[in-house]
Amino acid sequence: xxxxxxxAAAALFANNVAAQQMLRFACSQLVxxxxxxxxxxxxxxxxxLHQIVGGNSFNVTMDPSADPAQKxxxxxxxxxxxxxxxxxxxxxxxHKNGSYIRVPQxxxxxxxxxxxxxGGLDVYYIPSGKVTAFQKGFRxxxxxxxxxxxxxxxxxxxxxxxxxxxxxxxxxGGAPCSGSDxxxxxxxxxxxxxxxxIIFPTCWDGVNLDSPDHQSHVAYGQxxxxxxxxxxxxxxxxxLPQIMYELMWNITxxxxxxxxxxxxxxxxxxxxxxxxxHGDYVFGWEGDSLQKAMDNGCTLNQACPKAGLTxxxxxxxxxxxxxxxxxxxxxGWLAALPLGEPAIKx
Numbered sequence: 001x002x003x004x005x006x007x008a009a010a011a012l013f014a015n016n017v018a019a020q021q022m023l024r025f026a027c028s029q030l031v032x033x034x035x036x037x038x039x040x041x042x043x044x045x046x047x048x049l050h051q052i053v054g055g056n057s058f059n060v061t062m063d064p065s066a067d068p069a070q071k072x073x074x075x076x077x078x079x080x081x082x083x084x085x086x087x088x089x090x091x092x093x094x095h096k097n098g099s100y101i102r103v104p105q106x107x108x109x110x111x112x113x114x115x116x117x118x119g120g121l122d123v124y125y126i127p128s129g130k131v132t133a134f135q136k137g138f139r140x141x142x143x144x145x146x147x148x149x150x151x152x153x154x155x156x157x158x159x160x161x162x163x164x165x166x167x168x169x170x171x172x173g174g175a176p177c178s179g180s181d182x183x184x185x186x187x188x189x190x191x192x193x194x195x196x197x198i199i200f201p202t203c204w205d206g207v208n209l210d211s212p213d214h215q216s217h218v219a220y221g222q223x224x225x226x227x228x229x230x231x232x233x234x235x236x237x238x239x240l241p242q243i244m245y246e247l248m249w250n251i252t253x254x255x256x257x258x259x260x261x262x263x264x265x266x267x268x269x270x271x272x273x274x275x276x277x278h279g280d281y282v283f284g285w286e287g288d289s290l291q292k293a294m295d296n297g298c299t300l301n302q303a304c305p306k307a308g309l310t311x312x313x314x315x316x317x318x319x320x321x322x323x324x325x326x327x328x329x330x331x332g333w334l335a336a337l338p339l340g341e342p343a344i345k346x
Contacts (some may be wrong), residue, residue, distance in 0.1 A: 128228020202229025
């Protein structure tokens with residue numbers, strides 16, 4: 001009887017999520033490199049490695065007056081009109097011999113259907129009532145790359161899930177950042193995948209397109225998790241679409257015999273755990289296409305004529321790549337994490 005009730009609850013959750021209006025689409029990796037035009041504009045070999053997706057006009061400086069929608073000639077995301085850039089830290093596995101390797105990534109399944117990624121991540125835009133789309137020049141940051149205290153992170157905004165299935169298409173758990181999800185990176189040996197979720201603020205001060213810390217011009221609403229954001233405070237009254245990143249890290253190739261004797265073998269590229277997980281966003285949708293998408297109920301990764309949204313095949317968006325602007329080898333086993341000098345092979 002208990003298992004029947006659990007199965008029914010899981011099915012109800014899946015149906016509710018699948019029915020919720022949201023854009024949900026795949027973005028393959030544009031480039032993996034040590035640049036960060038939001039936090040370290042103009043710098044090459046920034047303090048840690050990022051994976052970047054989106055429009056190919058991404059560059060070291062990302063001048064706020066330059067519109068990615070006009071500058072980019074392709075996007076590594078499935079919606080042709082989305083030339084925004086999205087980036088996150090990279091997860092590494094530490095071998096017991098001291099060497100490191102990037103954890104491979106796969107697309108995500110779940111109630112809304114499978115998405116195909118070549119690396120990269122899945123992006124959600126979740127409206128809650130009437131929302132104001134981001135404006136040209138808008139950018140923001142979620143999370144703190146130097147944070148080591150999990151208690152300083154709201155699990156409802158940044159979390160990790162131990163995916164016990166060997167297939168990302170087999171849904172595991174409940175709503176994002178709920179239940180047994182954790183701020184820290186799971187390290188249990190029964191985990192086959194690790195899903196990372198980053199949920200951005202949904203409330204804007206209505207004036208500033210950015211702020212010195214890339215966070216003060218936005219705020220989280222009263223809601224919790226991936227629900228569209230909830231009511232906004234008076235200091236940040238403009239309701240934005242809720243942006244959520246989902247990443248699936250496939251850890252099935254790292255068996256117990258490869259792990260160090262102690263400690264979590266999974267770390268982000270800052271050589272810190274899940275408390276330092278973060279995501280960066282630079283808006284770059286063409287014209288008012290995102291506002292029209294939110295106003296006209298466009299959903300999932302489907303073409304939406306009312307908003308002028310068109311999609312491209314996974315082979316097309318995965319072919320949109322960019323040469324490293326801070327050249328170094330980031331593939332295969334590395335003697336150390338890419339911190340400081342360019343990385344060297346193990």
